Amino acid sequence: MKQRAAPASQARDPAMKKTAPWPMIRPPATIAILGGGQLGSMLAQAAGQMGYRTLCVSANEADPAGRWSDHHLIADPGDANVISRIAQDVQVITVETESIEPSALAAAESIGARVAPSSHVQTIVRDRRLEKGFLAANDLAVGAFRVVESAAQMQQACEELLADGATEILAKTARGGYDGKGQRWIRTPSQADAAWQALGQVPLVVEAKVDFVSEMSVIVARSPDGGRSVLPVFGNEHRHGILFQTRMPAAVSESTARAAMDLARRAADHLKVVGLLAVEMFVLADGRVLVNEMAARPHNSGHVTLRAASRSQFEMHIAAICGLPLPEVEILRPAVMTNVLGDLWSVESAPALTKVGEHRSPDWATVLADGRATLHLYGKTPRPGRKMGHLIHTGHTIEEALVSANAAFGRLTTPS
């Protein structure tokens, strides 16, 4: 049984009590990265290039972030004892996933460690109930939603939202869902109970369907002294709840981009986040913007900056948590990032598979022959739906990059 969480406005912010200044953390200081996924691995690469040392804490030896870090501690990164121990040996602690327990971060904060994001921020961004409550309480535009913690509340929430004009409802588990997991669409009140059961009878946020014309994300880097830099606006396309493609720049008007950047900036300031805050948003037909969700870490859409911007999101995160200056991030050339999912390794969907040693692998040569493409693979074991890597295509124009990206994706997925 999950504990009922306090509303965001009542959640305690231990970082608020800390008065000690956050000095500039200079290389070769050591940065602890909690979590072992690809975001951690790209953070470790950026940190290494900037002269820092890294200590990755993750559960498995094979985790990608461990392979790219100077040190790899194989332990539970959410264990307060483990994190209190490593806090003595590092100058700053960061996370690469919402799954890290805030209590582990709080334990490190309580002995004076610098932790970014703070346990307070981590508490909010990993629970959709607190996240939506935070957004609504701070006047950051969100669609209609209800918090649901029982079958009766679920029934009532669905009836109310549908009566208020929602065409459909999306029920999402408050915690643990990502990439479209832990979600169910509901079209009539009679489907409410089945969805409640199917999602495991756990706390939910149920949302009215937003009839968006497009999706976008804005990433803000914020330093301990409140200085910030907003990265260029990204345009996102999701398929089956998973990010498929990101384009930079996004195809939105200047006023929509300004509104989105302002929303992201205000969210980062209200949270007093240190490091990156990624804000996913919906763009409505009239140009208005609604926040979908937030992440206090690098974001999949931001990978496009690796090859096409003056700073990558990973460099900006390291700079922010170390209190370095945060320059404006400029687009160097238009670019498109396309995710590479584990489905491509299955024979059915990728007839172009070639045999490499013992393993079958997509035929990357068909993609890389085009000089516009770079391939980033994370070194994970393929599974359908799993993010295995991404492609970045650049072009003189965004249209050129899109044509190359879609042709490459087509070659990987279409029978020859």
Ligand code: AMP
């Ligand atoms: P999420 O897990 O909240 O990031 O949702 C994944 C994707 O599902 C989003 O990027 C949208 O494409 C879609 N989605 C989520 N919430 C809604 C909503 N309220 N209305 C319409 N589509 C949604």
